[in-house]
Amino acid sequence: MKSVVFFCFFILFLPSRILLAEINNSNLSQFSIDTHPKNWKNDQILAILKKGKIISIRPMKEHLESCGKKVEFDGEVYLVELDNGHKAVFKTFPPRHMADAYAEVAAYEASRVLGFPHIPPTVMTTLKDQKGSLQLFVETDVDSLVPDLYEAALKNVSADDMANLKLFYFVFGQWDTGPHNTLILKDKTQNYLIAIDNSAICNPQYVRYGELPFVQLYYSDRLQTNDDDKPFPFDQAEIIKKPTTQKIRKIFGHKLPEDFYQQIKFYGPTFRYVIYRNALWKQFHAGDEDFVLSFTDYLPEQTRKSLEGLNLAVLKRIFACAKGEAFLTPGYLQTILDRRDQVLTYFKRKALS
Ligand SMILES: Nc1ncnc2c1ncn2[C@@H]1O[C@H](COP(=O)(O)OP(=O)(O)O)[C@@H](O)[C@H]1O
Ligand SMILES: [Mg+2]
Structure with a gap:
């Protein structure tokens, strides 16, 4: 009898032990x-x-x-x-x-x-x-940077995957989005959207659901905004058309250090920005009509539950690897929860209307 028990134990636990x-x-x-x-x-x-x-x-x-x-x-x-x-x-x-x-x-x-x-x-x-x-590494034969191939492959992505990607981007503050940071994996029945290059989630930002985020581009004490008690001035954004270092220097002069003008590259047709809490916040992709917003009108039920489950303790576990990094402040984690709340409020209101 003893040997039968031992044999069963051996059979049951052997594979996992080998694995370990x-x-x-x-x-x-x-x-x-x-x-x-x-x-x-x-x-x-x-x-x-x-x-x-x-x-x-x-x-x-x-x-x-x-x-x-x-x-x-x-x-x-x-x-x-x-x-x-x-x-x-x-x-x-x-x-x-x-x-x-x-x-x-x-x-x-x-x-x-x-x-x-x-x-x-x-x-x-x-x-x-x-x-x-x-x-x-994810092996894929779709070149996301060829618009026709990318668009065609997107058609076979599930509605849930599509919505979930946008909701993740919004809530976690991934603003560097688009085909250049997306892989599409073709499978038998559906295509999978793969989110690569998520490093931008560590950048502070302010955003309203359905709009483009303002991402912190540069911090300088010289800006002396004295507005700690004020909310982010979304509606006071300024626009510079066809931005160049020369144009930006003309506006900010010595309020921004030389270092800034050397480091930051200005490109695109529009530079939309806000000055707030001693920092310059840039609304990336402003004026780009083709840019796909991280916004969806569809919230899968399981996604709602997952988002509701987020809290400070869960976020601390998620970001445990980054402990001690300057960006990981209580305020940073709170902005993730605030964006989560924006999403949940949007869908609650939608259900009532
Ligand atoms: N996990 C991955 N699987 C397959 N290819 C990848 C993966 N991560 C990155 N790549 C490839 O490497 C390129 C550069 O990676 P990315 O993380 O976007 O770098 P960067 O931060 O410089 O933009 C991507 O455009 C993609 O072609
Ligand atoms: Mg990239």
Whole structure:
């Protein structure tokens, strides 16, 4: 009898023990798992990213060009081949911009908690003495930067996925959106929208649901706005047509340091901005009629429940990796909850009308 019990115990627990041994062992070469988006909550993928041996690292630009794909990014991004047959994307940043890497990880953590959108598993790592984020590479044959291919592939994305992506972008403050930061994975029955490059969620911003956000571009004590007690002046935004450094310098002069004029590039037909709390806030994409707003009129029921479940304690867990980073203030977390409240209020009012 004893031996039968032992045998059952052995059979029941053996596979998971082997799995653990494999994950704990840094040699992951025989260990391969399903990396379909439905499986992205699986901790084993994180283990693969953290412990897989690096076989090769090459610039992402080189890889995209070798597949005949368009290139539209300017960060330090590398395609990494791991010994378990998986690939990953390594993004490294100058030390003063390391918040961007933590934000990538936090965005993935948020997607795990909420259950949306599809963000590839992401961890912090150090490769060749350089710190950064490492994200599961998603193989896709759709080039998002070819408008016809992108638009055609979007038609087979579910209404829930489409709404969820926009709601995530709005609530978590991802303003750097569009085809350049979206992958489309074709599947048998539907296409998946994959949100990559979520580092911009660490930028402070003010926004009203249904409008473009004002993102903090530059902070300077010299601005002396003395308006801490006032709400954000959405309706007092200024516009500069065809902005150039010269035009901006004419307006702000010594109120902004030389450093600012050297660093910031001005582009596009319109520069729409607000000066508030000693900072310059830019409304990116203002005047761009083709830009797709992070707004939806459809709130899936499960999404409503997930959003209702957000609170300060949950957000602290989501952003645990970024503890100690300057952007992670109680005020920053509160703005996420405020945007969540805006969404829920919008849909409550809609239901009543
Ligand atoms: N997880 C991923 N899977 C597949 N390709 C990716 C992934 N992340 C990034 N890429 C590719 O690398 C490019 C640059 O990455 P991105 O995160 O947008 O960098 P940047 O911050 O410089 O804009 C993307 O346009 C895309 O082609
Ligand atoms: Mg990008």
